[in-house]
Amino acid sequence: MPPHDNRPKRSFSWSTENGRGLIYQIIAVAVLALLGWYLFSNTARNLDAMQVKSGFAFLSQPAGFDIGETLFSYVSSDSYLRAFLVGVGNTLRVALAGIVLSTVLGTLVGIGRLSRNFLLRKLCDAYVETLRNIPLLIQLLATYLIITELLPSAHDAFHPLPHAYLSKSGLQLPVPVWSAGWAWALAGVPAGLLCAWLLRRAARRRQARTGQAPRSGLPAALCIVGLPVAGWLAGGAPSEFDVPEATVFSISGGVSLTPEFLALLTGLTLYTASYIAEIVRAGILAVSAGQLEASSALGLSRAQTLRLVVLPQAMRVIVPPLTSQYLNLTKNSSLAVTVGYPDIVSVANTAINQNGQALECISIIMLVYLSISLLIAAFMNWYNSHVALVER
Template identity: 50%
Template sequence: MPPRRSLSAPSPHETEPFWLDPRKRSVLFQALVLGVVALIAWYLIANTVENLHRQKIATGFGFLRKEAAFEIGESVIRYSAADTYARALLVGALNTVKVAVIGIVLTVLLGTFIGIARLSSNWLIARLAAAYIEVMQDIPVLLQLFFWYALFYESLPGPRNALNPLTGVYLCNRGLIVPALDPHPAWRAIVLALVAAVAVVWALRRWARRRQDRTGQTFPVFRVSLALIVGAPVLTWWTMGSPRAVTLPTLQGFNFVGGKTLSPEFTAVLLGLVLYTAAFVAEIVRAGIQAVSKGQREAAMALGLRPAQVLRLVILPQALRVIIPPLTSQMLNLTKNSSLAVAIGYPDFVSVANTTINQTGQSIEGVALIMVVYLFFSLSTSAFMNWYNKKAKLVER
């Protein structure tokens, strides 16, 4: 008589093979993939190092401490050819930041205006906005940079025949030359006062909102904020001696001396990037506004709000939740597209890095620096916009 089989549960020691366990199998597959990737990376790095050693090409980032020995057309900080490659690359990075920050601000403002105009009940305004969007989206951004750059150099006169629309303001193929404030400690203090006023306004708005939710009492946030933002810099300027001295540009020889010059390269880059990206931002704004139900607008109008108040207080705050994610992508695109400035001679980070690579032969290190810098710019922009997106989203109760 054969023995009876036990119907009890298997003992803990009787486990199934690991290849039948989904969790263990997934861990094994991931380890294998990581091993293959590491092996390929090791092969590529070892092969590159061997080829560089065979051709007697130095590696590493020691070249950053050497003298750059080349000039940069414009810079945010002081720079000369006697400075190091590290400072030259810093100048290029700051030039890229200048274009990206100013470009993002102008793009958001212009794109929002055009997106709202696209929905205007006025037939002419709506059609002009639509035509702008179609034209700018269909022309590659690089061609737009070439167009604006050529427009400055071929259409504008030379310095001796510069246009003089205002006293001390000149426009020629060397750029826009305007008067400049003389150096004074007050200007830095004014900037700090403005930053402090903005921080106080931000805290004041949060306090006023919590107070209104708790007690129902309103606070004149707009008037107080305007007084702080205008009054703090003005008071700082007055207490520090009220400096008014400016340096007017004067023509000496074949160029202007003194004042502040906005170069054609910077202006062309800024115009091209802003006008191109604003067309996409306008469509994002239009879609965000149309995503808000018509009932919201009708309810706001029934309460007696004016059209401008309906847009500012009801429509746009709700549309932001739809606008912010694709708007982040356009900000990233503008920052990355700023690398095209090398095509028209603006000394951004890519241009300075290319010059550094040509002089030192450190191509791998130079390209790696370009990748790391633009990755940092993109991650920083994305992190800020993700934070703002969390602040603007609806909170379920």
């Protein structure tokens, strides 16, 4: 006999509560649609009356301006669409790098605020309380000033690492000369991650079935490292690097990280890490003292307790507010225009000055940030569903 479905059936009957709720929702959607149509048509009429061009046909026209920093080839004769894609690439570049670096730094500082070492704890406290209370815009301008004014010129550049140069011109680093071997190595990265995920999944299934937890950490690590190395070897093990060289007036060769990119990335990382540190500290403190006492009774060291007991439970508290910080960092990257970094906002501003189609360019900015934010939120929600405590 099939189970009885107790869920209320939806109908358009005004005599039922569900029916009235459904009708109210339809009316609300219709009103919003009419309002949107009115605003769109009224804007179009006003633009026509002022003889202002509208529409997105301009995206296929030549942009007519240069972009100082690009991830792929671009010249001024390319279309506006390609110029916007360059801006999107630059935005993603700084946002993703900032998310990774701020997460690592914020986690270390958050743990450091709970350290038994007095000096380390106070240094971490000072970092959080200082950077969290200074506006991000001021930090970006200060960082840009330090890089462009206080660092030495190219012929006296610092050498923080072998064949690396840090100066007013930015940071120059060695880069591999592109070949088939590096392409195979890059292809091995997602393959290794997929292999590691499958191994961990199989280990969890075996543990659920037999009660024994097979060791999957080392095989997973071998997959993550071994497959890219195997691809590199299969492609001929290329070892040629484009190494930067210092001349009298500049540094040539290698890959260059501009002062604008470094200032924006540094400011976003330091500022966001101060908030992430507090989130990590709050998550760790949310774990009950009984868990720490139990791990100590089992003979676990402080490092083992943190890695095996505290952090897995703290993640349930950390992930939701951490998602908000990732979204804030991505949106705060729009301040790139203050240091001259050509992100999507900077490209759109230049396009507005060129063609005057402000409404369309602003709509593109909104769509780009909305899409990036939704993707980040979707990934973090998926991750949160895997670490959240499941109620039974």
